[in-house]
Amino acid sequence: MAFAQGWSTLAVAYKSNSQYHSSQMFEHIVLRRSEAGTPVSAGQIAQALLFYKKVHVILDVGSFRTLIGSVGPEGLLALLARPDFSAVYSEETLATVTNVVGPMKVHTFDAMTVTGHETVGIRKSTAERIEFHLNRQGITGRRAKEFTRRFLQYVPVRKLTGDHFRSGGLIEAARQDLRDAEYVHAAVRRILSLLPEGGDPGTGLKFEVLETELGNYVFENIDFGSINGRRAQQVPPLEPLTVAHILNQLQEARTDLELAAHYGGDFVTSTTTSGVIQVRHEALLRRTGINLAAQQTFLEVTLPDMPMIAELIDSGERSFADFMRLYERSVKFKQWLSAATPDTGLVREYLLAASSQDWIRTSEAKLIRYLFTGAVSLVDPTLGVAAGLTDKFFVDKIFAGWRPNHFVDGKLKPFLSP
Template identity: 25%
Template structure:
């Protein structure tokens, strides 16, 4: 459970990397990997201070895999007004990690002697990755299944252009040609883009045959990352809806993890997006998250020991009350006492040794009391202690407090 996760360039407007999601993953996952190109490197260093990123790479808390090549869709107009498409792979001698790494690091850190040394170390810690094992012929064979492809395109359009309607069944079929393939479709891209551009600027992307095909190829590319790195892959909502049956299990695994984390944070911190949003809005600097990682090691180790199909909230609850005073309580009372901290008096339980504690309230929020009552290390000691101390600081009405670095 929560063994490893991989982040790649997100699809849609905004930053290529969700830095808040990476911060959250560092607290929950044993291994956090990032796969990308030169733009991904720049996004990472703009979201995480360069020397903090270097420290995370050096400590192997983050792994960065730099793509030596890229996959894309080629699109060439034909005399008939249609486009001949092809699946392609390419690379550029101007975008090797030996060139990109030092330049990106110095641009973010400043052109100082320390930055030059740091840029060299940063570049050496980045690992190469290529699409050598990525079978584009298998991708083409998959999108030739027009039923699956049309379902993917329909789901995508309902997400990014929800006001666009065809008025007839969607047609999006791949027809192979001698030197590529064409798309037979009844989509009106001018009308679809009028809706699409209400949320996505034209500078970012436009809907077209090639763009939809690229999204579908990207879905299979996510599977390649997952298989190569033996990891979950964080995918954007736009990518999620175009996943085919062939990679559905990969997406479901990550979706389940997201739900588990959301439910867990909702229960223990009363805010399902506290961690990610606190980092993304700048209320909690990334350096503060890094300072939590040592104390989070035991928590992540405990997560890693749980069965893959375990429910995080349930296993956390069981770990907190196991071999403790709460075992003596009825199930409802234990859950109430542990998670809500509603002032349940120890004397009210009536039996030794709990009655000897006097009128002290048993509350999971009081981490000092819990440490005395519960035998050995428990996962709540991290959640109720260091994590809440950082992320639940009340900024006060109308204020957005920033925790000092």
């Protein structure tokens, strides 16, 4: 059995009618994997929350256990109770099963669910299996049962093999992709170029799939010996690449595409599956690419040489609870973000807003400035000098109104500088 490997960064944006319903940036994001291809992390959620109006997470067992370990059961429930955060839970893990039939190998797409352990037996219901995962992390008894009850009130359970995301299930959709020889050949070429130490397969690449009742036979000429030799030399060593791993990347790509179509908005998963999706649907990635690039540039310009929010939280230098205290003070910043458009550019809008003092120069503002400082002088002439010295401070702070750099410089920067 083989699972998709080589995860890093990907983003997919898709609407079922191929049109975006809003010209605004950072409306809605769906997270399925972290930047490194590992389960969704608390830091990734935090950074998404700061920029997007709504964050939705597709929780598998790995992401569920990661969040329980980082934010705790109570922290996860508090997050799920927020109106700007939601999640769906799927216990299934996509896999490519390989069996030996005579002298050859046959490969079949499938999904598996961890239902227990030899030491505890089989857990038949989803609730029992959630408790099992909690028990393995030291959360037992009444606390585990109460968390499970509340968790299932917030989070619907969905199957990748069911009809919820696509009639017939996502695995069947991936099987249909294997019948398109031209697509499979182009997608495998892209997978090899993106996987660590995969390299350029050259113009003579062969990768043909023969579908039978037993499964799929693959005829290829990939030099797995050289590839896996290079992968073994990495620190730490990378798992050997196989035909099953490549096939599973195709299955993951179809799954991500269907999930992106179902939810809409920006969809984040791995670089490799992103590359596969671009083989057929490059335009679908454009909006998410704009948003992610704008976010990255904004942080680099406004907070140079500072760690990313996700990096700081996932490293343990800041806790998720620390971030939530910062987040509660970001209301005006998020309102400003929600008005940003890709036509103007986030950095340009920030610089214009941060330096905009045109209103201060108007005659009305000058009158208020005069009346304010003059009134103080009339009440107590000895305070006139002090009022004049503090005049600029009060005008900038009170009359000029809020600007996004107030949050970035006054709150976000100190948070990133523990």
